[in-house]
Amino acid sequence: xxxxxxxxxxxxxxxxxxxxxxxxxxxxxxxxxxxxxxxxxxxxxxxxxxxxxxxxxxxxxxxxxxxxxxxxxxxxxxxxxxxxxxxxxxxxxxxxxxxxxxxxxxxxxxxxxxxxxxxxxxxxxxxxxxxxxxxxxxxxxxxxxxxxxxxxxxxxxxxxxxxxxxxxxxxxxxxxxxxxxxxxxxxxxxxxxxxxxxxxxxxxxxxxxxxxxxxxxxxxxxxxxxxxxxxxxxxxxxxxxxxxxxxxxxxxxxxxxxxxxxxxxxxxxxxxxxxxxxxxxxxxxxxxxxxxxxxxxxxxxxxxxxx
Amino acid sequence: xxxxxxxxxxxxxxxxxxxxxxxxxxxxxxxxxxxxxxxxxxxxxxxxxxxxxxxxxxxxxxxxxxxxxxxxxxxxxxxxxxxxxxxxxxxxxxxxxxxxxxxxxxxxxxxxxxxxxxxxxxxxxxxxxxxxxxxxxxxxxxxxxxxxxxxxxxxxxxxxxxxxxxxxxxxxxxxxxxxxxxxxxxxxxxxxxxxxxxxxxxxxxxxxxxxxxxxxxxxxxxxxxxxxxxxxxxxxxxxxxxxxxxxxxxxxxxxxxxxxxxxxxxxxxxxxxxxxxxxxx
Numbered sequence: 001x002x003x004x005x006x007x008x009x010x011x012x013x014x015x016x017x018x019x020x021x022x023x024x025x026x027x028x029x030x031x032x033x034x035x036x037x038x039x040x041x042x043x044x045x046x047x048x049x050x051x052x053x054x055x056x057x058x059x060x061x062x063x064x065x066x067x068x069x070x071x072x073x074x075x076x077x078x079x080x081x082x083x084x085x086x087x088x089x090x091x092x093x094x095x096x097x098x099x100x101x102x103x104x105x106x107x108x109x110x111x112x113x114x115x116x117x118x119x120x121x122x123x124x125x126x127x128x129x130x131x132x133x134x135x136x137x138x139x140x141x142x143x144x145x146x147x148x149x150x151x152x153x154x155x156x157x158x159x160x161x162x163x164x165x166x167x168x169x170x171x172x173x174x175x176x177x178x179x180x181x182x183x184x185x186x187x188x189x190x191x192x193x194x195x196x197x198x199x200x201x202x203x204x205x206x207x208x209x210x211x212x213x214x215x216x217x218x219x220x221x222x223x224x225x226x227x228x229x230x231x232x233x234x235x236x237x238x239x240x241x242x243x244x245x246x247x248x249x250x251x252x253x254x255x256x257x258x259x260x261x262x263x264x265x266x267x268x269x270x271x272x273x274x275x276x277x278x279x280x281x282x283x284x285x286x287x288x289x290x291x292x293x294x295x296x297x298x299x300x301x302x303x304x305x306x307x
Numbered sequence: 308x309x310x311x312x313x314x315x316x317x318x319x320x321x322x323x324x325x326x327x328x329x330x331x332x333x334x335x336x337x338x339x340x341x342x343x344x345x346x347x348x349x350x351x352x353x354x355x356x357x358x359x360x361x362x363x364x365x366x367x368x369x370x371x372x373x374x375x376x377x378x379x380x381x382x383x384x385x386x387x388x389x390x391x392x393x394x395x396x397x398x399x400x401x402x403x404x405x406x407x408x409x410x411x412x413x414x415x416x417x418x419x420x421x422x423x424x425x426x427x428x429x430x431x432x433x434x435x436x437x438x439x440x441x442x443x444x445x446x447x448x449x450x451x452x453x454x455x456x457x458x459x460x461x462x463x464x465x466x467x468x469x470x471x472x473x474x475x476x477x478x479x480x481x482x483x484x485x486x487x488x489x490x491x492x493x494x495x496x497x498x499x500x501x502x503x504x505x506x507x508x509x510x511x512x513x514x515x516x517x518x519x520x521x522x523x524x525x526x527x528x529x530x531x532x533x534x535x536x537x538x539x540x541x542x543x544x545x546x547x548x549x550x551x552x553x554x555x556x557x558x559x560x561x562x563x564x565x566x567x568x569x570x571x572x573x574x575x576x577x578x579x580x581x582x583x584x585x586x587x588x
Contacts, residue, residue, distance in 0.1 A: 028496070035463060047436060108310075145337065194309055296421055300421065
């Protein structure tokens with residue numbers, strides 16, 4: 001019987017044979033990458049570009065160079081927003097230790113504890129819009145629960161959301177509520193995986209309470225802490241929903257944050273200023289970039305160690 | 308276990324713990340409880356200044372009122388119209404990308420992976436103007452599809468991170484064995500990997516459902532008016548109409564919060580597994 005080599009049915013097919021190896025992953029990636037580039041990656045560059053223009057969203061865009069950034073430099077509202085963002089960042093971080101505290105409190109095996117854990121986690125599942133409305137009610141002058149409490153303690157109630165000096169703190173407190181719940185669940189899972197042997201050994205050595213927490217438990221919780229810090233930083237810089245729903249930036253613009261101010265400028269009722277909005281977004285992006293590069297740097301390092 | 312199990316503690320501290328648990332819980336959920344009670348308080352109570360006492364009767368008519376006199380039913384329907392297709396789209400795309408990044412070794416692998424991860428962290432505002440523009444130009448402004456396409460694209464970042472890590476943790480021998488048998492790559496994906504990804508798919512679906520249902524920013528940027536707006540954006544405009552009608556605001560809030568809450572309680576295990584993935588590596 002003569003041995004015959006089966007000829008390739010078409011050149012097309014053999015091309016596929018030759019290149020299949022490196023092409024396969026890219027075929028799997030193609031739809032995801034296409035969508036991501038179209039809607040996430042390229043808009044970032046477009047925003048940078050747009051921030052050098054003056055544009056109302058409809059007509060011709062005019063090149064103004066660094067004009068938008070120079071204007072920002074003298075814009076009082078921009079500084080208010082920036083300062084509020086700093087407040088958000090710093091105070092939002094309280095969610096991490098608070099979440100750890102609640103997680104430690106709940107890490108028991110008494111009856112019904114599972115239900116307790118779910119109920120403590122509850123605020124995170126609810127939309128921020130609803131959280132905002134709940135806290136507006138909580139703070140409402142004359143009948144809000146919080147207002148009454150302050151009135152009962154000090155004699156005069158405080159209308160938090162109408163006070164330019166206090167309003168941002170009031171909104172941050174509302175934001176902390178779901179964020180603490182998120183950190184708590186991260187730590188509860190972390191505590192579940194802490195090595196019991198190490199704890200026993202440390203107990204035999206006489207470690208207790210805070211020293212145990214600091215030297216034995218926290219180092220083992222480091223992955224949970226990392227994620228908690230990442231999501232909290234991002235949450236703080238993304239804060240928009242609560243400001244919009246609780247005060248709309250008021251009173252007198254005192255509770256604006258950069259994300260809200262950008263939205264207001266770009267899509268305000270008094271005419272769209274897309275270029276100016278884009279400039280604000282670029283500043284916010286740069287701030288975020290500082291943190292993102294830090295996170296990514298750490299993740300890449302872990303990745304290299306892991307594989 | 309840390310802290311020391313309470314069963315090993317003295318009787319008084321055991322009792323103290325049991326008493327403290329419900330008290331702390333009530334304090335923690337005070338805003339929620341307050342709103343829940345207000346939602347069944349008749350408006351006459353509010354007018355008479357009975358804000359905290361026992362409601363004179365349970366006014367479930369507040370809920371009827373909300374449904375009858377506001378477009379909330381249509382808002383909720385719109386939310387479902389956006390949330391469910393997004394959930395399916397994002398999970399499907401990320402199964403593919405996660406498989407590619409988790410299984411194949413190629414030079415750009417880590418770069419592509421971190422592109423997805425980093426894109427997932429950016430502030431929405433840097434995307435806002437171009438995405439709105441793109442949506443308007445495609446004729447999709449103020450449609451569910453416009454919102455869905457953006458959400459799918461953006462969530463693909465997070466979902467890819469999730470799926471890729473999940474696939475990395477699978478036993479690689481499984482795939483090797485299939486390859487030795489000469490199974491085509493797409494068949495390996497479909498018949499070998501996809502079936503064992505089921506828990507990851509469930510976890511992601513629940514998470515994406517909650518994220519998208521609760522989205523407010525993109526809802527206000529890409530839609531307008533009761534015909535397409537999801538319930539989060541709808542609540543904002545209803546809140547403007549119902550000035551100080553707190554019994555209605557409360558009932559509306561509870562209605563809007565219900566679907567993700569139910570999702571959470573039904574799929575709790577998956578939800579938590581999804582959220583904490585990577586936190587315990």
